[in-house]
Amino acid sequence: MMHADLIDQDDLISQLRAIGLEVPSGVSAEQACAQAVRGLNNDRARELRKLVEKLLSGSATILPAVRQAIDQQLLPSLATYNRNMHR
Template sequence: MFRDEQVGEAEFRERLIALGIDIPPGADAEEACTLAVRGFDDQRAQALRRLVEDLLASSATVHPAVRKAISRTLLPALVPA
């Protein structure tokens, strides 16, 4: 669980990188989400679901650009087919 904190684009990139996703420096949240779902498998999908659930359930303040990218890119890709 995350502590009270702010999750901006840099912190969000760091969390994706910690999952083993190759995100270039300076990528914005939308680009980072696009890269995160490109060619992902069940294992990565589970890790991304946990990340999103933890972020949204935590008391962290999620930057609006990060929240928008999650809603527009990650969530639709994570919906089971």
């Protein structure tokens, strides 16, 4: 039987915590991403960017709710932060 790697909201929360972000248990992927982008600074933005690149370029399947949270929360917030830092 083939085992597919899946990234669900628990995996996302675990990976956000692994880069030093405080994310409460039991939240949705959207809530976790919203929490992750609060109070962005250079270090947090850099670590989040690396995490997003790793998730999106990896071979694991990202569940739709997690992908939507990344697309709607993390990517726009990181882009806005990056734009504001280069003004």
